[in-house]
Amino acid sequence: MNSPSLLPFLSALSLLSVAAASTAYPSIPGTDAGDCSLTGSETTDLPPPPRREVYDNGRIFDISHRYVPEMPVFDSDKGLGQFLWLPKSMKNGSRANNSEFKLGVHTGTHVDAPGHFYDNYYDAGFDVDTLDLEVLNGLALLVDVPRDSNITAEVMKSLYIPKGVRRVLFRTLNTDRRLMFKKEFDSSYVGFKEDGAKWLVENTDIKLVGVDYLSAASYDHSVQSHLVFLESREIILVEGLKLDDVPAGIYSLRCLPLRLVGSEASPIRCILIR
Ligand SMILES: *[C@@H]1O[C@H](CO)[C@@H](O)[C@H](O)[C@H]1NC(C)=O
Ligand SMILES: *[C@@H]1O[C@H](CO)[C@@H](O)[C@H](O)[C@H]1NC(C)=O
Numbered sequence: 130m131n132s133p134s135l136l137p138f139l140s141a142l143s144l145l146s147v148a149a150a151s152t153a154y155p156s157i158p159g160t161d162a163g164d165c166s167l168t169g170s171e172t173t174d175l176p177p178p179p180r181r182e183v184y185d186n187g188r189i190f191d192i193s194h195r196y197v198p199e200m201p202v203f204d205s206d207k208g209l210g211q212f213l214w215l216p217k218s219m220k221n222g223s224r225a226n227n228s229e230f231k232l233g234v235h236t237g238t239h240v241d242a243p244g245h246f247y248d249n250y251y252d253a254g255f256d257v258d259t260l261d262l263e264v265l266n267g268l269a270l271l272v273d274v275p276r277d278s279n280i281t282a283e284v285m286k287s288l289y290i291p292k293g294v295r296r297v298l299f300r301t302l303n304t305d306r307r308l309m310f311k312k313e314f315d316s317s318y319v320g321f322k323e324d325g326a327k328w329l330v331e332n333t334d335i336k337l338v339g340v341d342y343l344s345a346a347s348y349d350h351s352v353q354s355h356l357v358f359l360e361s362r363e364i365i366l367v368e369g370l371k372l373d374d375v376p377a378g379i380y381s382l383r384c385l386p387l388r389l390v391g392s393e394a395s396p397i398r399c400i401l402i403r
């Protein structure tokens with residue numbers, strides 16, 4: 130991102146993103162005043178807490194999905210289901226409420242480690258705790274992928290992502306179809322075909338690949354594309370991002386996974402800052 134040749138590109142993009150500043154907020158389920166599904170059924174004197182997608186007057190975008198029972202899980206039509214319990218509750222005489230959760234590590238917005246598709250990397254300890262926070266944090270480009278295709282070599286070429294760009298979030302038809310808000314897994318989602326992944330590895334400096342459904346790889350190339358991305362152990366895949374209503378452009382990206390030792394993935398909180 131430090132390449133001087135990028136400067137005209139960057140300023141053009143920031144102009145673009147100002148022009149495109151979203152008027153559509155909020156369009157995320159759970160944020161409407163009328164949608165009380167997350168606030169519980171008890172009556173209380175307190176007004177419901179705000180649930181936000183943007184902070185600080187549109188400067189900070191939350192691009193992680195909420196964990197809710199209705200969210201999709203890879204290859205399942207049942208959705209996540211109950212994942213949170215309250216074994217100790219004040220209503221039952223405990224001094225405090227203490228909840229527990231159980232969650233697949235690839236649930237919702239999450240990050241993959243090299244051990245996900247390489248058993249030798251898994252055995253050698255390349256877990257999510259070993260991912261480079263420098264790659265997960267820094268300038269990132271949010272681009273729109275042509276909506277009529279998976280991410281092929283051809284599509285990658287057509288995006289003209291300049292050399293030097295190290296983090297790219299790919300917004301696709303998945304966002305328009307609101308797939309992350311549908312309980313049933315949809316295998317027709319858009320992702321990287323093997324040739325698209327290869328093209329990225331061979332022709333760009335991208336080290337962080339962000340996508341807007343549960344897998345960076347298209348369903349029919351699940352294994353092949355992951356193998357291409359993860360082989361070098363230099364590329365980090367952030368999957369299931371919430372890119373709705375965020376103008377395309379350059380942002381400061383912050384992504385922090387949990388330090389799950391021994392795990393090949395982790396839920397991750399990602400934000401974009403203008
Ligand atoms: C947790 O504690 C608060 C405060 O006492 C109470 O209002 C709330 O209902 C409790 N939650 C549950 C699920 O018991
Ligand atoms: C309180 O404990 C009872 C009996 O173990 C259980 O049936 C009930 O669900 C508990 N309530 C809460 C709010 O945890």
Ligand SMILES: *[C@@H]1O[C@H](CO)[C@@H](O)[C@H](O)[C@H]1NC(C)=O
Nearest residue numbers: 277278279317319347348349
């Ligand atoms: C992307 O590929 C999947 C197969 O993995 C297919 O079902 C889907 O229709 C393709 N989407 C587009 C927009 O071409």
